[in-house]
Amino acid sequence: MPNIKYYYAFRFLNNHNVPSNISDVFEVEMKDEDGYKYLNVSKYEVNYTAKKTYNKALKRYLLIRPSMIQTFPSIPENATSVDDIVLGPEKQAVWDKNFILRITSKRTNRVLEFLLKSKFSREK
Secondary structure (H helix, E strand, O other): OOOOEEEEOOOOEOOOOOEOOOOOEEEEEEEEEOOEEEEEEEEEOOOOOOOOOOOOOHHHOOOOOOOHHHHOEEOOOOOOOHHHOEEOOHHHOOOOOEEEEEEEOOOOOOEEEEEEEOOOOOOO
């Protein structure tokens, strides 16, 4: 039909019937201006930006846990109940503190920062 735009893209099959990558998109229009007909073909620029979402299980690459000495109980001399017992050396306690973990990419030098909060809960 004249004066209507059509859009075409092409793929080819090789000898093993494997399709090729898709070609550029072409805008084709048969112009009809007062009996004068001509074909107008141009490359169509697709302005498509896909949202990229990256999901990687960080558990496979990173393990965060306290050192062995932080898991041993430290009993003060004036302890009167079980609630007075703390984990780890009292001078180097890591429980109920905030930490910042920075991971830097070797290729792009981008930095990921994680705010870690350590908590200790007593199960009853």
